[in-house]
Amino acid sequence: MVLNRIKQFWHALFSKVGPAEITFVKRYLNEQEQSLFFSMDRPTQTHCVRVARTCLKLLSKNKQVNEKVLIKSALLHDIGKPANLIKTMDRVLIVVMTTLTPRLYHRMLQDKLFSGHFYLAAAAHANHCLAGADIARRANLSPDVIYLIENHHRSEQAGEPPELKLLREADALN
Ligand SMILES: [Fe+2]
Ligand SMILES: [Fe+2]
Numbered sequence: 001m002v003l004n005r006i007k008q009f010w011h012a013l014f015s016k017v018g019p020a021e022i023t024f025v026k027r028y029l030n031e032q033e034q035s036l037f038f039s040m041d042r043p044t045q046t047h048c049v050r051v052a053r054t055c056l057k058l059l060s061k062n063k064q065v066n067e068k069v070l071i072k073s074a075l076l077h078d079i080g081k082p083a084n085l086i087k088t089m090d091r092v093l094i095v096v097m098t099t100l101t102p103r104l105y106h107r108m109l110q111d112k113l114f115s116g117h118f119y120l121a122a123a124a125h126a127n128h129c130l131a132g133a134d135i136a137r138r139a140n141l142s143p144d145v146i147y148l149i150e151n152h153h154r155s156e157q158a159g160e161p162p163e164l165k166l167l168r169e170a171d172a173l174n
Contacts, residue, residue: 008047008174009095013088015046024049028071036139037075041083043091047174048075054170062162066144070163073148076141077167080132080149082124090121129153 025037037045052074059065086094097105108114109122124131133150141149144163151160152167 004173009092011043011046011050011174013043015043015050017042017045017049021046021049024052025075028052028068029075032139033072033076033141036079036135039083040079040081041086043088044078044081044083048078050174051075051077051167051170054173055166058166058170062166065162065166069142069144069148070166072141073145073152073163074167074170076132076136076145077149077152077171078128078132079135080128080130082131085124086121087117090118090125093118094122094125 025034029037037048040048052071055070055074056067059067059070094105105122106126109119109126112119114122129150129152133146136146136149144161147161148164148167151164152171156165156168
């Protein structure tokens with residue numbers, strides 16, 4: 001868990017969206033979806049590409065899954081994070097606090113004990129699933145994709161679609 005977090009942070013700092021990533025995105029997203037994808041900031045774009053690639057690896061073990069829905073959702077799952085609001089230091093603090101002291105972090109957020117820029121970044125981060133689903137709804141994405149975006153941080157529930165389980169698993173690995 002902690003190692004994964006360090007890896008995530010490293011990627012957030014240094015990963016690039018190169019030609020291979022752009023080709024990958026264009027293979028799965030139509031033009032309108034691509035403009036949503038490229039409206040995200042660079043660390044979020046690279047994170048989403050890594051999550052989508054991990055989904056493809058996990059997918060080979062699960063034939064019940066709708067690949068198109070899963071990969072579109074993976075590429076857009078963090079669309080609700082406002083571009084360039086959540087800075088590198090915010091990411092570090094959010095990751096450290098949600099990993100080491102998740103209850104305290106959420107309590108502090110609820111009781112508005114954070115202030116200034118960090119409060120805005122943390123609140124936006126906490127709300128990104130709902131915000132992302134709103135953006136996806138306004139862009140008329142398919143209900144399946146909207147559902148995955150909206151629920152990708154929800155804890156596992158009985159009867160949920162297999163795509164959600166895979167997306168959550170891939171997100172946690174990246
Ligand atoms: Fe997320
Ligand atoms: Fe994510």
